[in-house]
Amino acid sequence: MNIFPVFLGFLFISTFISPSLSKNCNPQDKKVLLKIKKALGNPYLLASWDPKTDCCDWYCLECHPDTHRVISLTLFSDDRLTGQIPSAVGDLPYLETLLFRHLPNLNGTIPPAIAKLKNLKTLRLSWTNLSGPVPEFLAQLKNLSYLDLSFNKLSGSIPSILSTLPNLDALHLDRNRLTGSIPESFGNFPSRSLYLFILSHNQLSGTIPASLANMDFNTIDLSRNMLQGDASVLFGSNKTTFSIDLSRNMFQFDLSKLQFPKSLASLDLNHNKITGSIPARLTELDLQFMNVSYNRLCGQIPVGGRLQTFDYSTYFHNRCLCGAPLESCK
Structure with missing residues (x-):
């Protein structure tokens, strides 16, 4: 059997297909990712981010199967990663998930560049050393469905403008140093329901807004704050809590006057x-x-x-x- 045609076929496939596979990564995304790596001090967590390889094959990333644009960046569980969240993350325009979690040496404030991520659905910045306020610019992320800023050192009041997020399903602001009251506007989330409404372990004060009677939360946790007054608006036989x-x-x-959800x-x-x-x-x-x-x-x-x-x-x-x-x- 003459194997020369077979060899030529293999060579043709190798030279024709392999280059296209090695060019999946969008060049602009790759450039931005390398900026992020440098800004974070080239941590071991990002050792696979080699400029000679396809960025869609790097750890902590996910690319869209068709467009090959980066849609997920998840950095977690590394006490050697230091510095601040690089503003370059805002230059990944197709990002849907951004996660910085269990990074105790990540510090600074939440960068305004995050507001540029118009396709973002999940934002989890938790178990870090982030400080400063909960930014109002997060309300610009109209596709956001999951917001988790828990276990940080965030301070100040909760921005009432967060209630304008049309697709929000979960809000985690627990384990911070937040003060002030729960915004009255939080009874006016467009969906009228949040799966998770977690504000525990802060220094919140004041009363429960009457407007929360409009909401049907699945899980409510307001524990370990300094809230007072009547919380009966959170209950109701017509809710699914x-x-x-x-x-x-x-x-x-008066506990005896409450109406309880059958799902409780x-x-x-x-x-x-x-x-x-x-x-x-x-x-x-x-x-x-x-x-x-x-x-x-x-x-x-x-x-x-x-x-x-x-x-x-x-x-x-x-x-x-x-x-x-x-x-x-x-």
């Missing part, structure tokens, strides 16, 4: 100033977790549902609450 955590604040309202599976109200009694309506819910300890509740714990499956720590340190699993009522 799964979890509510209002613990360790200064809320004061987790309720944490511990360490507040909540009065009234535990309503029998709670026996109708499939609660997986409940804590109403350290409040000012009175009366007998209703019998039924899952209320007796919780131990005494769920109910203790109330004014005059009684009945199983606490001591019997006299």
Whole structure:
């Protein structure tokens, strides 16, 4: 058998196809990525970012299968990566996901260049040493559906303009140093629902905006702030909320007057100033977790549902609450 034609065929395929594969990476994107690498001090995390290779093959990146433009940049879990978020990230126009996470030596503020990323859907800047305010320019990212700025050192108030984001499904601002009140505008998100509404572990004060009655959150966590007053607008029999955590604040309202979503599976109200009694309506819910300890509740714990499956720590340190699993009522 003459293998010469076969060899020529292989050579033809190699020379014709391979160059096209090696040119998948958009040259402008590649130039920007190398700027980012340099600005971050050429960290080991980005060792695969070799200018001689196709950037679509580099770690921490994803390219669109058809356009070959960079659509995802995810840098995480490297305590050797230092510096600030490079402004060059704003020069990746097709970026849909931007993640800087578990980078304890990443510092500085959130750069305005991020506002240029008009296709961005997910922005996660968490578990870093970022400081400064939550920027108002984030409201320019109209395609944003997931915003996570948790576990940082952000300070100042929460910008009310974030409520204009038309596609936002999740908002994580927890574990920062935020002050001021929850914006009244947060009852006017265009979708009227957020899957996650997490503002816990800050220094927020004031009352719950009445406008939040308009919203139907799946998960609410406002714990460990300095919020006060009536939080009953967060509840309602017509809502589809799964979890509510209002613990360790200064809320004061009558628990017996609340209407609860049938979907509610987790309720944490511990360490507040909540009065009234535990309503029998709670026996109708499939609660997986409940804590109403350290409040000012009175009366007998209703019998039924899952209320007796919780131990005494769920109910203790109330004014005059009684009945199983606490001591019997006299």
